[in-house]
Amino acid sequence: MTRHIISVLVENEAGALSRISGLFSARGYNIETLTVAPTEDASMSRMTIVTTGSEDVVEQITKQLNKLIEVVKVIDLSEAEHIERELMLIKVRAGAKEREDMKRMADIFRGRIIDVSDNTYTIELTGDTRKLDAFIHALDQASIIETVRTGASGIGRGNRVLRV
Amino acid sequence: MDRIKTSQITGAEIVVRCLQQEGVEYVFGYPGGAVLFIYDELFKQDKVRHVLVRHEQGAVHAADGYSRSSKKVGVCLVTSGPGVTNAVTGIATAYMDSIPLVVLTGQVPTHAIGLDAFQECDTVGITRPIVKHNMLVKDVKDLASAIKKAFHIAATGRPGPVVVDIPKDVTAAVTEFHYPETIAMRSYNPVRKGHAGQIKKAVQLLLEAQRPMVYTGGGVVLSDASSQLIDLVRTLGFPCTNTLMGLGAYPATDKQFLGMLGMHGTYEANMAMQHCDVLLAIGARFDDRVIGNPAHFAQNPRKIIHIDIDPSSISKRVKVDVPIVGNIPDVLEDLLKLIKSSGAKIDEKSIGPWWKQIGEWRAKDCLRYDRKSAIIKPQFVLEKLYEVTRGEAFVTSDVGQHQMWAAQFYKFDQPRRWINSGGLGTMGFGLPAAMGVQLANPGATVACVTGESSIQMCLQELSTCKQYRLPIKVINLNNKYMGMVRQWQQFFHGNRYSESYMDALPDFVKLAEGYGHRGVLVEKPADVEPALREAFAAKNELVFLDFVTDQKENVYPMIPGGKGITEMILYEDL
Numbered sequence: 001m002t003r004h005i006i007s008v009l010v011e012n013e014a015g016a017l018s019r020i021s022g023l024f025s026a027r028g029y030n031i032e033t034l035t036v037a038p039t040e041d042a043s044m045s046r047m048t049i050v051t052t053g054s055e056d057v058v059e060q061i062t063k064q065l066n067k068l069i070e071v072v073k074v075i076d077l078s079e080a081e082h083i084e085r086e087l088m089l090i091k092v093r094a095g096a097k098e099r100e101d102m103k104r105m106a107d108i109f110r111g112r113i114i115d116v117s118d119n120t121y122t123i124e125l126t127g128d129t130r131k132l133d134a135f136i137h138a139l140d141q142a143s144i145i146e147t148v149r150t151g152a153s154g155i156g157r158g159n160r161v162l163r164v
Numbered sequence: 165m166d167r168i169k170t171s172q173i174t175g176a177e178i179v180v181r182c183l184q185q186e187g188v189e190y191v192f193g194y195p196g197g198a199v200l201f202i203y204d205e206l207f208k209q210d211k212v213r214h215v216l217v218r219h220e221q222g223a224v225h226a227a228d229g230y231s232r233s234s235k236k237v238g239v240c241l242v243t244s245g246p247g248v249t250n251a252v253t254g255i256a257t258a259y260m261d262s263i264p265l266v267v268l269t270g271q272v273p274t275h276a277i278g279l280d281a282f283q284e285c286d287t288v289g290i291t292r293p294i295v296k297h298n299m300l301v302k303d304v305k306d307l308a309s310a311i312k313k314a315f316h317i318a319a320t321g322r323p324g325p326v327v328v329d330i331p332k333d334v335t336a337a338v339t340e341f342h343y344p345e346t347i348a349m350r351s352y353n354p355v356r357k358g359h360a361g362q363i364k365k366a367v368q369l370l371l372e373a374q375r376p377m378v379y380t381g382g383g384v385v386l387s388d389a390s391s392q393l394i395d396l397v398r399t400l401g402f403p404c405t406n407t408l409m410g411l412g413a414y415p416a417t418d419k420q421f422l423g424m425l426g427m428h429g430t431y432e433a434n435m436a437m438q439h440c441d442v443l444l445a446i447g448a449r450f451d452d453r454v455i456g457n458p459a460h461f462a463q464n465p466r467k468i469i470h471i472d473i474d475p476s477s478i479s480k481r482v483k484v485d486v487p488i489v490g491n492i493p494d495v496l497e498d499l500l501k502l503i504k505s506s507g508a509k510i511d512e513k514s515i516g517p518w519w520k521q522i523g524e525w526r527a528k529d530c531l532r533y534d535r536k537s538a539i540i541k542p543q544f545v546l547e548k549l550y551e552v553t554r555g556e557a558f559v560t561s562d563v564g565q566h567q568m569w570a571a572q573f574y575k576f577d578q579p580r581r582w583i584n585s586g587g588l589g590t591m592g593f594g595l596p597a598a599m600g601v602q603l604a605n606p607g608a609t610v611a612c613v614t615g616e617s618s619i620q621m622c623l624q625e626l627s628t629c630k631q632y633r634l635p636i637k638v639i640n641l642n643n644k645y646m647g648m649v650r651q652w653q654q655f656f657h658g659n660r661y662s663e664s665y666m667d668a669l670p671d672f673v674k675l676a677e678g679y680g681h682r683g684v685l686v687e688k689p690a691d692v693e694p695a696l697r698e699a700f701a702a703k704n705e706l707v708f709l710d711f712v713t714d715q716k717e718n719v720y721p722m723i724p725g726g727k728g729i730t731e732m733i734l735y736e737d738l
Contacts, residue, residue, distance in 0.1 A: 063476035072351040
């Protein structure tokens with residue numbers, strides 16, 4: 001069982017997302033995260049799916065995705081050099097006592113404080129999944145009020161591209 | 165309101181015009197509120213004929229049988245809500261067997277969608293996992309291209325059913341009609357040609373084989389590759405087996421044919437599958453009813469060449485060595501060209517011992533049964549059916565023991581003659597499918613092999629048969645049991661026949677007569693052949709033959725679920 005990050009170009013049509021998520025549940029494939037938004041060409045969306053499975057299962061996943069009529073192209077980004085990023089917004093306790101420490105911690109992880117109240121900070125943090133996990137672990141768990149993550153987006157390095 | 169331009173027509177008329185453009189002969193359907201405008205347009209023309217079924221499941225099975233026996237796309241029309249949910253079993257049946265259908269479904273008006281309107285259901289959502297593709301048409305301007313796309317997608321690549329959901333207001337709205345000649349989709353371009361390098365590798369393996377085997381499935385039938393298959397198998401001199409879905413693609417009476425393989429396949433076909441050194445799989449998918457336990461299958465090393473139009477069928481259950489993705493007739497022609505031009509002769513000597521081994525397996529005579537029985541044996545009925553119809557009938561079946569016996573004992577020499585629900589295993593398929601077959605092949609002999617349990621699942625279609633004067637011959641193998649369930653309960657559940665006995669069966673003779681047909685009860689072996697002869701002589705009449713058969717008969721050989729392909733229970737073992 002290894003982690004794979006799969007990129008999918010799909011026609012931006014109603015129901016395309018449920019077709020893809022339905023495929024994963026119907027065939028018992030894992031989805032760890034799934035992100036989707038239109039590309040520079042509004043008629044097409046790009047999806048990044050993080051999944052785990054054996055080589056055979058991941059091969060089936062890419063084949064089954066390709067079989068969907070609305071899917072234009074599929075690649076397994078993790079087969080070669082690639083970059084992935086995820087955005088996290090995390091609201092933490094930041095009363096008079098914790099304020100300094102929390103600011104320093106955000107700086108260490110190159111996070112930005114984007115909202116401040118009397119007793120909270122909201123920190124924006126971007127990075128790969130492991131970095132976001134590390135930030136969460138570095139905090140005192142009791143200080144975390146709310147976490148929201150986008151799931152990973154990925155892109156191939158250098159000349160490796162996914163487009164029509 | 166603007167005055168309607170004369171060149172503008174309603175969505176309903178567009179639907180009917182599209183069907184005319186596609187050359188659709190028959191639409192199988194059932195009217196209802198959401199499709200009334202479409203029915204009104206059907207009424208005004210006579211090019212596209214409508215067949216009124218008695219239940220929407222019957223409409224889809226009939227369109228399915230029509231398609232399987234005619235190479236054309238089957239078309240259905242049903243209303244929203246219950247019309248759709250009733251059609252679901254039929255759609256799933258077609259999907260599992262890759263049958264090209266276009267299913268037009270009515271939907272509540274666009275402004276009512278999502279408000280739990282009367283007869284509303286999420287058609288696109290409900291059918292999503294059981295279609296090749298589906299779409300909801302929200303704008304009348306998109307209607308013609310949606311229908312064109314539906315026919316294109318249904319019939320190309322690996323075929324399958326496509327649902328087009330049309331809200332009622334879209335059928336009332338008007339626009340100019342333009343039916344696209346062709347359709348181009350950047351996201352959908354099925355391949356045709358196989359990879360030349362892979363084909364070369366395949367030829368090399370085939371020519372070096374000492375224990376070769378050719379295993380073919382429904383894909384050969386669907387792609388009309390039968391003549392290329394026969395040419396290839398005869399050129400190579402190899403043994404050939406067909407799956408349940410593939411029967412008829414290679415002539416069953418040919419000496420190189422080893423019979424059907426799989427759970428109820430022949431001893432020789434299953435043994436040869438396990439012990440071959442090179443396996444050529446064509447349009448087949450190594451499913452659980454065919455190769456049994458994949459771990460057991462993998463115990464014997466062999467090189468596998470797999471030709472299929474659908475890449476996801478390759479290396480799904482069994483790893484293959486030489487995958488070739490492409491349209492089967494194209495790939496087989498390329499293979500043949502290479503084999504013939506190579507000048508290589510198949511070394512009779514090298515595969516001689518293999519044929520000798522196969523001869524020994526054949527000598528087991530694995531399909532034998534008690535021919536002296538005083539009670540009618542179901543196998544006997546099927547042998548006689550084959551004789552009486554001279555092997556030329558279209559045979560549809562339901563699901564269960566009778567289906568397996570029909571597959572074993574009716575020797576299909578041509579493709580598209582054996583029409584059954586192989587993938588989904590839908591009881592109730594046989595009779596409505598036979599209606600579609602008969603309409604697609606007027607004047608042809610059509611037999612529906614069924615059992616007393618299956619036939620009751622779509623029995624209402626006897627009424628449709630009367631309305632359209634379809635002279636189908638129903639061969640009812642009546643043992644008062646859900647025979648296959650009973651067989652499993654005998655073998656694997658300690659003879660506890662839980663709910664598999666069917667009490668209070670109708671008098672099928674009277675029932676057939678009630679629907680305006682002829683019914684005949686056959687109780688003795690000696691009456692089987694005369695009854696069949698008389699029934700098939702009645703060219704313009706549906707005859708329902710109710711055969712009282714042996715309750716304890718089982719289908720042999722049998723690979724128990726989860727067991728290996730050679731771990732067969734044989735008649736003689738018991």
